[in-house]
Amino acid sequence: MWRSVARRSSQVRRLLSTSAPPAGPLATVPAPCIVQKRGNDILNDPWYNKDTAFPLTERDRLGLRGLLPPRVMSFEQQYERFINSYRSLEKNTRGEPDSIVALAKWRILNRLHDRNETLYFRVLIDNIKDLAPVIYTPTVGLVCENYSGLFRRPRGMYFTAKDKGEMMSMIYNWPQEKVDMIVVTDGSRILGLGDLGVQGIGIPIGKLDLYVAAAGINPQKVLPVIIDVGTNNEKLLEDNLYLGLRQPRLEGEEYMAVVDEFMEAVHARWPQAVFEDFQMKWAFETLERYRNRFCMFNDDVQGTAGVALAGLLGAVRAQGRPLHDFTSQKIVVAGAGSAGIGVLSMAKQEMSRMLAKTGEEGHNQFWVLDKNGLITKDRKDLDPAVANFARGHGPNEIPDLHEGASLVEVVRKVKPHVLLGLSGVGGIFNEEVLKAMKESDSPRPAIFAMSNPTTKAECTPEDVFKHVGENAIFASGSPFSNVSLGNGKTGYANQANNMYLFPGIGLGALLSGARHISDDMLQAGAECLASYITDDEIQKGILFPEVSSIRHITARVGAAVVRAAVAEDLAEGCRTVGPKELGSMSESQTVEYVARNMWYPIYSPLVNNK
Numbered sequence: 100m101w102r103s104v105a106r107r108s109s110q111v112r113r114l115l116s117t118s119a120p121p122a123g124p125l126a127t128v129p130a131p132c133i134v135q136k137r138g139n140d141i142l143n144d145p146w147y148n149k150d151t152a153f154p155l156t157e158r159d160r161l162g163l164r165g166l167l168p169p170r171v172m173s174f175e176q177q178y179e180r181f182i183n184s185y186r187s188l189e190k191n192t193r194g195e196p197d198s199i200v201a202l203a204k205w206r207i208l209n210r211l212h213d214r215n216e217t218l219y220f221r222v223l224i225d226n227i228k229d230l231a232p233v234i235y236t237p238t239v240g241l242v243c244e245n246y247s248g249l250f251r252r253p254r255g256m257y258f259t260a261k262d263k264g265e266m267m268s269m270i271y272n273w274p275q276e277k278v279d280m281i282v283v284t285d286g287s288r289i290l291g292l293g294d295l296g297v298q299g300i301g302i303p304i305g306k307l308d309l310y311v312a313a314a315g316i317n318p319q320k321v322l323p324v325i326i327d328v329g330t331n332n333e334k335l336l337e338d339n340l341y342l343g344l345r346q347p348r349l350e351g352e353e354y355m356a357v358v359d360e361f362m363e364a365v366h367a368r369w370p371q372a373v374f375e376d377f378q379m380k381w382a383f384e385t386l387e388r389y390r391n392r393f394c395m396f397n398d399d400v401q402g403t404a405g406v407a408l409a410g411l412l413g414a415v416r417a418q419g420r421p422l423h424d425f426t427s428q429k430i431v432v433a434g435a436g437s438a439g440i441g442v443l444s445m446a447k448q449e450m451s452r453m454l455a456k457t458g459e460e461g462h463n464q465f466w467v468l469d470k471n472g473l474i475t476k477d478r479k480d481l482d483p484a485v486a487n488f489a490r491g492h493g494p495n496e497i498p499d500l501h502e503g504a505s506l507v508e509v510v511r512k513v514k515p516h517v518l519l520g521l522s523g524v525g526g527i528f529n530e531e532v533l534k535a536m537k538e539s540d541s542p543r544p545a546i547f548a549m550s551n552p553t554t555k556a557e558c559t560p561e562d563v564f565k566h567v568g569e570n571a572i573f574a575s576g577s578p579f580s581n582v583s584l585g586n587g588k589t590g591y592a593n594q595a596n597n598m599y600l601f602p603g604i605g606l607g608a609l610l611s612g613a614r615h616i617s618d619d620m621l622q623a624g625a626e627c628l629a630s631y632i633t634d635d636e637i638q639k640g641i642l643f644p645e646v647s648s649i650r651h652i653t654a655r656v657g658a659a660v661v662r663a664a665v666a667e668d669l670a671e672g673c674r675t676v677g678p679k680e681l682g683s684m685s686e687s688q689t690v691e692y693v694a695r696n697m698w699y700p701i702y703s704p705l706v707n708n709k
């Protein structure tokens with residue numbers, strides 16, 4: 100794989116330097132947009148509303164004369180006005196508790212989202228590094244926790260256990276003819292915050308904001324969905340203001356029947372869905388059940404796996420070793436849930452692929468812990484997905500590492516190259532554990548604290564560089580600031596979040612017209628991400644690109660996914676571009692094709708058709 104990564108990486112760099120960045124508008128004169136509405140109905144529709152930027156001719160044409168103040172502002176002026184208010188808010192809330200500031204920022208953005216989508220997404224795209232933490236992790240976690248109190252307007256669709264038998268007709272209540280991307284949760288495991296019931300809808304909303312900002316999915320064609328089958332969160336059940344079904348979660352066949360009906364209903368109208376933040380048992384069950392029947396993937400299992408794999412390969416490069424040495428890296432994973440097992444499965448697959456090329460035999464390179472400590476074959480009632488990684492009693496085992504051993508014991512004895520956390524428990528990579536990582540067999544011990552939101556991160560970058568040393572490599576699921584190490588040196592706080600992959604996987608699947616999303620398509624996306632970072636950056640401890648380049652990355656990941664779909668004969672083409680044409684595109688032409696199809700927020704002239 101390394102050769103293909105290196106080749107791809109040089110092509111990607113060439114493309115970056117020679118072609119226009121996919122972040123900007125591709126046509127200077129936007130195509131007109133036909134609207135069926137007039138007057139106030141347009142002003143109240145965030146998809147068409149331009150606020151004070153409606154030109155006079157359009158105000159006449161659309162019955163808006165007199166409904167707006169007379170001065171016509173430009174898009175740029177509106178943009179500046181919003182950014183100024185946002186910066187004032189930052190200034191005025193300085194010194195307030197973090198959660199107050201975060202929610203104030205979310206509110207001002209959410210109000211813009213509700214009012215004027217074009218301006219909202221331009222603000223988001225141009226300031227993605229600053230704003231991703233507001234619309235996505237960590238603030239999205241806070242928003243979900245407080246959703247019932249924050250609720251002002253609905254967004255997306257709410258399917259519940261009480262809608263059984265009605266979903267097929269309900270799906271036609273959604274006003275848009277076409278939907279390209281659906282993100283759905285059942286609210287059962289929201290980030291590391293547990294069961295938040297209906298309030299989990301904040302996650303599909305936040306993820307779809309990223310689909311628009313990073314992948315250029317048209318915001319008129321996205322659909323956030325919550326499937327509310329109740330909640331087992333006692334606090335919510337007792338809360339009078341809770342907006343979801345006040346009943347315990349459906350389980351077993353009753354649960355599956357609701358999700359099955361939703362999938363059939365949604366599929367009757369639109370093709371693509373992404374599953375997000377389902378508790379482990381349902382994450383795996385629904386993935387197995389639907390992945391070959393529908394064009395869907397589970398982002399926590401599969402998106403996370405690809406991002407982690409890119410990081411793990413980066414950690415090998417940082418040690419100055421050939422990629423093949425990945426097969427002998429010792430990896431300790433804290434968390435045997437949907438994300439942890441997803442990562443382990445993909446990493447194991449990658450190791451097997453590498454070993455198959457040289458005909459070598461591999462060993463179990465993973466030590467996995469859950470809330471009861473190290474998982475061994477002595478563990479009773481092991482989930483089959485987890486059992487694959489349980490430690491045994493063979494000659495390759497480290498003596499004395501018993502069932503249920505603590506994290507610090509495991510790290511001390513294994514001396515892993517990588518310590519990866521997907522436990523949802525904040526702070527478990529404590530001083531003792533990190534000091535044990537100092538004895539790692541790697542010259543660049545890597546610590547991935549991937550749990551979200553920030554409060555659930557297994558450790559902070561400060562702790563890592565202090566206790567493990569300056570040569571350590573750090574990545575986290577939620578954003579942290581880099582650490583100044585003195586002597587002008589920087590300890591990089593990478594963000595290892597599935598946001599680097601899910602937009603590209605979705606976009607690639609859409610633009611290839613893939614019937615379903617295969618392992619090869621996912622692997623191609625992960626390899627593309629891994630190749631994005633140069634050797635110089637890797638040496639500095641940079642494993643993932645800046646969030647500000649997410650649109651560039653997504654165009655390339657999307658193209659890699661398209662090409663993998665074509666290679667596997669899964670691509671049926673999209674709109675006027677058929678499978679044959681997709682197959683004849685070179686790598687750079689595929690990137691251009693993907694970039695060309697990314698929506699970009701500019702005001703289109705509106706033409707009334709009523």
Ligand SMILES: NC(=O)c1ccc[n+]([C@@H]2O[C@H](COP(=O)([O-])OP(=O)(O)OC[C@H]3O[C@@H](n4cnc5c(N)ncnc54)[C@H](O)[C@@H]3O)[C@@H](O)[C@H]2O)c1
Pocket residue numbers: 288289290291292378379398399403406433434435436437438439468469470471472520521522523524527549550551552555575576577595596597598
């Ligand atoms: N960075 C990313 O892109 C990304 C992607 C997906 C999930 N996540 C995060 O990963 C976390 C877990 O997600 P999930 O879907 O796997 O959840 P899950 O509930 O399915 O799994 C959590 C696992 O952690 C284990 N665990 C609990 N306490 C532990 C401890 N003290 N030590 C070791 N293991 C412990 C549990 O037993 C379980 O196996 C969440 O915080 C989520 O936000 C991050």
Ligand SMILES: O=C(O)C[C@H](O)C(=O)O
Pocket residue numbers: 235236289290291376398399550551576596597598
């Ligand atoms: O939502 C995120 O930030 C990443 C991931 O999907 C998670 O569940 O934590």
Ligand SMILES: [Mg+2]
Pocket residue numbers: 290375376398399
């Ligand atoms: Mg998730």
